[in-house]
Amino acid sequence: MRNIKLLIEYDGTNYVGWQRQENGKSIQGEIESVLQRILQERVNVIGAGRTDAGVHARGQVANFRTETKRSSQEMLGAFNALLPEDIVIHEIEQVPLEFHARYSARERRYSYLLTKTPTALQRQHSWYVKYELEIDLMKRAAEAITGTHDFESFCKANSDVEHYRCTVTSASWNEEGTLLQLTISADRFLHGMVRALVGTMVDVGRGYISFDEFLRIFEKKNRTEAGMAAPAKGLVLEAVMY
Amino acid sequence: MRNIKLLIEYDGTNYVGWQRQENGKSIQGEIESVLQRILQERVNVIGAGRTDAGVHARGQVANFRTETKRSSQEMLGAFNALLPEDIVIHEIEQVPLEFHARYSARERRYSYLLTKTPTALQRQHSWYVKYELEIDLMKRAAEAITGTHDFESFCKANSDVEHYRCTVTSASWNEEGTLLQLTISADRFLHGMVRALVGTMVDVGRGYISFDEFLRIFEKKNRTEAGMAAPAKGLVLEAVMY
Structure with a gap:
């Protein structure tokens, strides 16, 4: 074998x-x-x-x-x-026989791509956000989620997990021309977590919720408190570390 | 009007x-x-x-x-x-009324994207070349086509043009990880010219023809002397200058 x-x-x-x-x-x-x-x-x-x-x-x-x-x-x-x-x-x-792609993983890295203008060539790999975004606020939000937190508010309901603690080792937004990309690494990700975080950080960036409200969502431990999930097409599983 | x-x-x-x-x-x-x-x-x-x-x-x-x-x-x-x-x-x-998108254009810029490994995400926007490529030779070829030359050998047969002279203002290959991109600007491009040039430069890079043979193709003024056209999907019209 x-x-x-x-x-x-x-x-x-x-x-x-x-x-x-x-x-x-x-x-x-x-x-x-x-x-x-x-x-x-x-x-x-x-x-x-x-x-x-x-x-x-x-x-x-x-x-x-x-x-x-x-x-x-x-x-x-x-x-x-x-x-x-x-x-x-x-x-x-x-x-080795004991290697298990899922359970042996130590860290995973995802990226999420936003575009500030509609795009034909990247339409299947990015989310076009039509709102004006305050990037600095989104960068602050990314900094704030770094570290160990309870992400229940950013996890799809009925997820079968024992706890909602995740350790985000790094999270940052990078701007290049009309593109805006989040790179986020963590020991584990809950179901729908990155898309819920991106949707909510966009809410912060467009001024729909304040940075302080963003922080308070974590305490509510309820998915309905966070923003809408960002569309699937902007999300990429970049790497898995063992 | x-x-x-x-x-x-x-x-x-x-x-x-x-x-x-x-x-x-x-x-x-x-x-x-x-x-x-x-x-x-x-x-x-x-x-x-x-x-x-x-x-x-x-x-x-x-x-x-x-x-x-x-x-x-x-x-x-x-x-x-x-x-x-x-x-x-x-x-x-x-x-102004006299502006004509085609005839008023002073310069056009195209890019062509090669990948050195197969790619799922960019499969519709790049050409995967499985051969080992000597990039330095391809860069020399790009330098050699810069300037004013007769590109008849790189033009689809039966093109209805008065002459085949084009002035290439810049042409260069850039390598980034597994990607290799040609950027080429000229006052005009003949039908199929960039794809014929890319196909032939790949022939140079993989050692199928020598750099000197590449130069001699220009003198032949015959499309059959150049290499195969690179696939359409790697080619992008980047900009038109007026």
Whole structure:
């Protein structure tokens, strides 16, 4: 038995999300079906992050166990040859049997891209915000979420988790021309957390809520207190660290 | 009668090109049909560059004549509201009646994006080249085409032009991680010129032809002497200068 680690990039536009589901094509389902065709055995692919419908990844990590004797290089070529062009495996390596893409992860990094003007070329990978934004306030908000906090107010209801504490190791907004990108790293992310944070930070930036109100949302521990979720298409799972 | 100038961005993936054609949706056709619906008059939109099927634009310029009394701001909002999301008008301004998007243009700038690894997220906006490339040779080739030359060997056959002389004001390859981008400016571009140049420069970079052979292609004045055209999807009309 071997344990194989995959580094995966995908465009989530045409998928119901990472996880296999009844209602449409999933990233996990596409990858499993290609692996099964090539390896001729049942394969269960475990992803580090279960990205939602429309969310992208530049650095998703997954693992699966297999009896195959094929080399990593051989598998890489064969898998990519059969995968649709919006899913690309960049690296394949054998890892110790106890490696688990999800549970072994120490830190994950996401990015979220806003545009200040409508864009044709990046329309599937960014969120166009029509409001004037006070970037300095959004930068302050990003600073404020750094550290260990209870993010229940930024977590989808009915999430099956034991607690809502996450340690955000870094969070910052960078401006470049008409683009505005959040990069955020944490030991764990709750369901819908980045999109809820981005939606709420935009509320701060456009002056819909004050910076102090933003801080108070954390104490409410209730998702309805935070802003609307930012659209899925601006979100990218950039990297998973072990 | 007013003359209106448009600054347009589009994703060419789903179009037969800029120019109105019988065989499918064109950028020009989509824009004209929206303008006609809103202005309630016949509109002829003239583009600065007739980009081919699959080619994109961040800075296409076009103009049209109209009897409308609507303000530029009003038109901008109305046009974008009806245009498909892969075509965005960024600016509208009134210009002198003699302004002609194509004939008044002094210089055009294109970019071409290569990737050294397959990419899911940029698959529709780049060309993945699987060969090892010697970048320094490609940079020398870009330098060599700068200046005034006869580009007949890099022009699609049966192009209806009086001569093949173009003055390339700048051409350079820039490397950033796994991406490699050509930026090229010239007073005019022949049909298929950038894609033929990129395809041939890649032949130089991968060692399929030598740098000297590259230079000799110019003297042959025959399209079949140059390399294959690089795919449309990596090409972007960046800007038109007047």
